[in-house]
Amino acid sequence: MTTVIIIRYSEIYLKGKNRGFFERLLEENISKALKGIKCERVKQSGRYLLEGYDEGDVDEILFRLGRVFGIHDLSVAEKVPSDMDEILRASLYVCEEKGSFKVLCQRADKSFPLNSMEICAEIGGKILEARPDLSVDIHQPDFYVSIDVRENGTSLVFKDRVKGPGGMPVGTAGKGLLLLSGGIDSPVAGHMIAKRGMKVDGIHFHSYPYTNLQAKEKVITLAKKLSPYTSGMTLYIVRVTKIQEEIHKKCNADFMVALLRRFMVRIAEIVSQKDGAQCIITGESLGQVASQTIEGMTSTGLVTSLPILRPLVGFDKEEIIERAKAIDTFSTSIEPFEDCCTVFLPRHPVIHPKISDIEREEGKLDVDSLVREAVSDIEILRL
């Protein structure tokens, strides 16, 4: 009897000719996630088995696989030869001490002498004989004993199915560049898009010396927390101090954020071309702050030909916070370091900016040279 981990993936997306492509990326992402842990991966139909790892690594393996999109669920199972005595031994091993149970069986090996109903009945009966404290409840059992009789002469016996992160393998749906501010929203936006299979890289804007090194470090921490979900992440760090100073000096103060965001999108587009990203992702949510209005979004959308994905556009703050907590970015996001958006913050930012007004204000700046200057000195981190 050896312990293995069963990794199951949702087959719904894996039909037709694309199957190989999806599976290859999922395998790559699993290997990347398990880097540094000794184990072997065996492919079976619709699932992988992990074998040959140290018992002490099980929790770490489950934790890491819990961040690989495309995995539907996971089980820690006992692998035995397909023999009723061995299956019973494994079944007794996985059983709880007390409570009610139900035996489930799948039989892929049609040459096995008993069918799945018969296996359930026989194993269930023998468990009851051996463990008088247990009882059977086929409607609402406290736990299941699942038996999977495979074609290759082995059977897998397990108790729990741990829910995986779901979604699609990262890399199957192109690549996007996430505007990562350090706040609560943007990591959640990146997580949601990665879940649909998109590779996500990050871009962060700072205004040192007005913002501090801790603020930058905080964003690096957020990117590190996201990177297991995105199967690694490249983070581009861009200084926009000069742009903010120029806006402050030459333009109507109320347009600071509206103008700055257009610069961010322009810079993100240039970085996307180098990075191979096909879209820009933001954590904007309609009406959350002054710049996140439909007018604000229209204005930023006009300066790029790339689509801007805003997965949180219809979310309430509370819903976003709940997700941020679930992916463990919340506690980092609420560290109180200022980001560049709050430097030179106007008292009354324009909420419904007219494109003509924005363009008039922007006309006072040498946009091209400011953008060129910003992208000429980008710090690149591979996480």
Add this chain to the structure above:
Amino acid sequence: MIYLDNAATTKPDAECLKKAKKYLYEDFYNPSSVYKEGYDLKLDLLSAKEEILSHIANPRDFDLIVTSCGTEADNHALFCGAKRGNVVTTMGEHSAVYNAAKELSQRGTDVRYAKLKEDGSVNGDDLLSLVDEKTSFVSCIHVNNETGAISDVNALASAVKKKAPGALFHSDGVQAFGKLPFKIGKDVDMYSVSAHKIGGMKGCGALFLRKKISIKPYIYGGGQEGGMRSGTENVFGIKMFEFAAAKRFSKLEENYERAAHMRDCLLKSLDDELFKVISSDKASPYIVCVSVLGVRGETIVHEAGDRGLLIGSGSACSSNEKKRYSRVILACGVPEADADGILRISFSPETTEDETIECARILNETVKSRKEIMG
């Protein structure tokens, strides 16, 4: 690089390092060991502690408990010294005392905070008005670590003892020890110090404890430091502390005059249209606190750093209002607008006049250009 953040930490003294090196490479033994090599070290440490003590107190009257830092010494004093009744401290304490007092208050102790005068020294009248016969513990910082303001802790201790004879009086002397001429007065019971503020190593501090006072240990274990602070002794750190203290105290007055000269030199060279001086002229000359009007202190610290000058700030680029301004600076009655631009320049005996003038030049230039940009 010009380093003028010596109130945060000082560079370990090279001469002392040379002398103390053998305690890393040769005399590395555990002083609790029973063989001769270990026992000799124990004796060596005892004399080192007495030596450190003797600079400001009589070793007949005081014990020295070596700790891992000034913060631990403060925590030991508060958590083990405060008994029933109430505790009185000040709004100008270093976080090591202030946050420990807050914790005491959380645990149900009545903790009272005395107001500060404008320069950051404690308002003695207010402190005494808070003390009553039920006061069990009073803690008052000797030199304010942000403004350099000096409180006369000996006089305060005597006044406190008149009102509450049973109270213990503690002072955080981290920014005073080895810098100011001072002897512990008859009514001060505990005094915290730290090695790395005077050329010693980080990881070594001490609590001076009057012999007739009985308090409990803060850390339990193998019974080192006479049972008052268990844990294998930091031999190298203690010897460095001994050597550094000896060096500082041997030239205490000379260094003091030198620091005062640097302070005057700095204040003369700073553009008084750009800076407002917060420290009073009676403050410790080692610490100069100024405010830049209209620019956040941390912004200037960043930019000065890029230009080769390292100094401290009293405000942070924090989006949390409560964390942005220094609690101590606000307690001095400084308005928020000024509190936003706080800078702290702090000297060591090694600071030269050239460095001080260059510091002023960099600050003048940085603030001027920043103000031009920010309009």
